[in-house]
Amino acid sequence: MAREQSGGITPATRAPVSSTAGGDAPEPTGPESRLSLLLARHGGVTEAWIREALTTSGVTPRHAVVLMHLNDGQLGQRDLGARLCVDPSVLVTLLNSLEDRDLVRRRRDPADRRRHIVEITKAGAAAVTKIDAAISRVEDELLGDLTPQERDTLRALLARVRTTHDGDCDGGGDPATDF
Template sequence: MTSALAHIQSLPSWLVGRVAARGRALVADALAAEGLKLAHHAVLAATDEYGPLAQADLGRRLAIDPKDLVGLLNHLQDAGLVLRVPDPADRRKNSVSLTPAGADTLARCGVLAQEANAEFLAPLTPQERRTLMALLGRMHGAARDGAAHDDAAGSDAP
């Protein structure tokens, strides 16, 4: 008979969670060389992709609580990586944009994250890496679609 702990540790959800934690830790350690955390990297990347944009829109795109986003942006602005200015169309809003130093930092973070992910995937062959990424992509899509369905159904759905 299998112990309860062994059963839990054999579940795909448990294994994926443990592996994901290791991957996040590797990337977090790499980004620390730039004095940044994972969330800072995401804010820089989103600002680069969508910016300049309203601070509230940035928070929504990244699903970051507004209070948490303020702290992240304060750190990034103090480091000279982003600029927040009042939106000319609505001075109650802040517009966030990437500075040239922020773009340089984002590029370095991209290299660091890529190197960390290469270390993370090192136990796998190139074919296994491609297979893993394809399967994770399918699971992520299904999870995203399921979350959208749950949101559309409302909180009273069974």
């Protein structure tokens, strides 16, 4: 996996330390001190590594997220869309692609014919096994210098970061984007 971001810049992992002596040292103001810029930089690198790793499983990151949600059991199509925070038309496009590859199956709910149930197929479950392995390799490479406790702390902190303005899908990510 490439360790450099386009342009040859390796992401900084620490903000520069101020060289001013005394307790009234000004806060660093460079880009390395801005959390949003650090998240964007690390996010870009992580996205590229995930995309590269998932090529072995033959799915995109968006497809991987759908399959991972369905791996725990069938869901109503609306429930799946709400969980993923995607517009119904985007979800239909994702499901059509996965269904064409026999990774998921949609069927009418016998109790309510207006409702569709989405379930993962055996081929989809096999793909999730490959997806999990690929993502684990990326996480091990990316987070190799962190202890398990530090990884848990990072996961907990990132779960609290707002990723929407209205708060409807905080913590759930936004697979409507490319990743």
